[in-house]
Amino acid sequence: MKPRREGADVRSIIQRAEEGARLRLPEIGALLAIDDPDRAALLFSAAQRARERHFGRSIFMYGFVYFSTYCRNRCTFCFYRNGNQDSPRYRKSAEEVVEIALGLADSGVHLVDLTMGEDPTIHDARDYGALVDLVAAVRRATGVPVMVSPGVVPRSVLGQLRAAGADWYACYQETHSPELYRRLRPGQDYVLREASRSEAVAVGLYAEDGILLGVGETVFDRARSLLTMRAQGVQQVRVMGFVPQKGTPLAGREAPSLLAEMVTLATMRLVMPDRLIPASLDIDGLRGLEARLRAGANVVTSIIPPASGLAGVSQSTLDIDQGFRTVAGVVRHLAPLGLEPATPDEYQAWLRGTHTRCRSQEA
Numbered sequence: 634m635k636p637r638r639e640g641a642d643v644r645s646i647i648q649r650a651e652e653g654a655r656l657r658l659p660e661i662g663a664l665l666a667i668d669d670p671d672r673a674a675l676l677f678s679a680a681q682r683a684r685e686r687h688f689g690r691s692i693f694m695y696g697f698v699y700f701s702t703y704c705r706n707r708c709t710f711c712f713y714r715n716g717n718q719d720s721p722r723y724r725k726s727a728e729e730v731v732e733i734a735l736g737l738a739d740s741g742v743h744l745v746d747l748t749m750g751e752d753p754t755i756h757d758a759r760d761y762g763a764l765v766d767l768v769a770a771v772r773r774a775t776g777v778p779v780m781v782s783p784g785v786v787p788r789s790v791l792g793q794l795r796a797a798g799a800d801w802y803a804c805y806q807e808t809h810s811p812e813l814y815r816r817l818r819p820g821q822d823y824v825l826r827e828a829s830r831s832e833a834v835a836v837g838l839y840a841e842d843g844i845l846l847g848v849g850e851t852v853f854d855r856a857r858s859l860l861t862m863r864a865q866g867v868q869q870v871r872v873m874g875f876v877p878q879k880g881t882p883l884a885g886r887e888a889p890s891l892l893a894e895m896v897t898l899a900t901m902r903l904v905m906p907d908r909l910i911p912a913s914l915d916i917d918g919l920r921g922l923e924a925r926l927r928a929g930a931n932v933v934t935s936i937i938p939p940a941s942g943l944a945g946v947s948q949s950t951l952d953i954d955q956g957f958r959t960v961a962g963v964v965r966h967l968a969p970l971g972l973e974p975a976t977p978d979e980y981q982a983w984l985r986g987t988h989t990r991c992r993s994q995e996a
């Protein structure tokens with residue numbers, strides 16, 4: 634009898650979400666705890682309907698340029714943590730980054746994401762000029778929107794990045810439990826990281842937050858994360874299934890199931906139906922794309938040009954040199970799902986529309 638009752642609960646929670654109710658912590662927890670395919674299927678269908686209501690059938694695609702893999706931090710989950718001898722270290726010159734970004738833009742991405750470790754030559758020197766110039770150069774050369782993922786930077790630098798043409802600042806909290814955060818990002822201030830997203834929004838950037846799945850968090854922690862992200866008003870939210878990395882403290886930890894990641898993604902879609910939610914190619918490569926889109930994602934991220942010498946973050950090489958992590962590789966998987974790539978104008982219109990909505994909410 635119990636499973637039927639739980640099934641009925643899930644149905645009524647989904648119905649409340651579809652009627653526009655703001656789900657509460659226990660309801661969000663009930664959705665996140667789904668671990669059987671039947672109830673998960675109900676959740677995924679609802680997530681697809683929510684995506685369709687807000688974004689139609691269009692999918693946005695983000696190019697990814699990991700331009701410096703040097704980092705001063707020692708996040709316990711990350712391949713690029715300081716001191717890990719196993720990870721590839723490189724720094725791309727501004728000219729190389731512009732050329733790669735141009736290639737990505739020509740291939741049809743809607744945005745270029747410029748990502749780096751907390752490279753000590755920038756962060757310890759507190760010399761962010763080269764980063765700001767890089768954003769300006771990429772924006773000027775490509776004309777496509779730019780996201781920066783530089784780690785925590787001072788508020789004044791966020792303002793300069795905005796002025797240089799950046800639209801987005803990505804900075805993932807990983808968890809909204811300060812105690813677990815300390816184990817994942819040792820020595821990094823929780824409040825400072827959280828504040829950097831609010832500061833980004835205050836200077837006119839959009840912000841992205843995200844959580845890691847399978848790093849010791851409880852279902853309650855996940856539910857709290859969703860509520861915290863909804864409250865902070867970030868425009869893009871993600872869940873990344875943890876991928877164990879060689880040479881790191883969490884190397885021996887098991888990855889979470891694909892089902893758990895899909896359930897979390899779909900719950901995010903119901904809790905924050907109008908936000909952008911990525912399906913990252915950086916976890917399972919192209920193989921996991923369909924599943925994440927079926928769970929309600931509307932952005933494909935971590936598109937990386939082959940033979941560029943660039944790495945992914947949690948899958949440093951998977952599918953890159955075979956050319957699978959490209960716009961062409963992604964697009965052929967959309968039609969069977971009834972989806973299609975958005976036009977550049979659609980993405981620009983979404984950006985402008987969101988700006989307008991933000992302004993009218995403030996008014």
Ligand code: SAM
Pocket residue numbers: 710711712748749750751782783784785803804805807843844845873874875876877878946947
């Ligand atoms: N260094 C900057 C920072 O940490 O904010 C920018 C890099 S950020 C894009 C790297 C993100 O990738 C992390 O915040 C984490 O969410 C994700 N990530 C890193 N290692 C991962 C792993 N082993 N498994 C899954 N996701 C991972």
Ligand code: MD0
Pocket residue numbers: 697746748782803911913914915934935945946947
């Ligand atoms: C991704 N590897 O989209 C990238 C990265 C940083 N803004 C994004 C985690 O999966």
Ligand code: SF4
Pocket residue numbers: 704705706707708711712713714715749750751784
């Ligand atoms: Fe550095 Fe970012 Fe990796 Fe942490 S997640 S070790 S800050 S690159």
